[in-house]
Amino acid sequence: MNDPFLIFWAILILGSIAWYGFLVLYIGVRAGRDIQTLIKSLRHDRED
Secondary structure, X not given: OOOHHHHHHHHHHHHHHHHHHHXXXXXXXXXXXXXXXXXXXXXXXXXX
């Protein structure tokens, strides 16, 4: 594994996978919070 080309592509691929995983988790958490806020808002509107 001394080939710089192979090391470059391995780092690029692993970095891409890590970035994609981070985005999936980040967007999932944000969407979960937004859905909870929406549900609370709808319940509040329904009570009024």
